[in-house]
Amino acid sequence: MLHQYLYISTAPNLGSDDISHILESCQRNNRERNVTGLLLYNGRNFMQLLEGEEVDLMWVMRRISSDPRHSGLSVLEDIPAQERACPDWHMRQIRLVDDVENRRAALDAELPVNLAPELRRVMLNFAALN
């Protein structure tokens, strides 16, 4: 059964090199496990959507949750899904625009059209945090 996990975590002051390294790991491992999703980083917190079969999500979550580059990981949503919202993205980072006022609208335009409304709502609220 396909599932979608949405979690947040805390990682103050990671640089763009750190993010690139994380995305490289995603390309390597998520492709192999057929895990797809989205990554948001606001300079202090991550929000990540992971989608795949539960056994594969557990495998990747085990790695992510023991990664010292972040802490305080908290799963906000875990929903069964009929289809993937991001079938082609083994991990896509969506950059949040600098202007907080426009972040929600800018992210709304970038998120996949078939993203479940409850996931979209939580992701847009994350974008509004300053």
Ligand SMILES: Cc1cc2nc3c(=O)[nH]c(=O)nc-3n(C[C@H](O)[C@H](O)[C@H](O)COP(=O)(O)O)c2cc1C
């Ligand atoms: C916020 C965050 C998200 C991550 N997401 C993934 C992911 O989706 N897939 C993955 O394999 N590793 C992810 N990682 C990295 C893993 O924690 C771990 O470093 C990596 O899987 C190690 O694999 P490697 O030895 O192939 O690089 C993430 C790390 C952080 C901090």
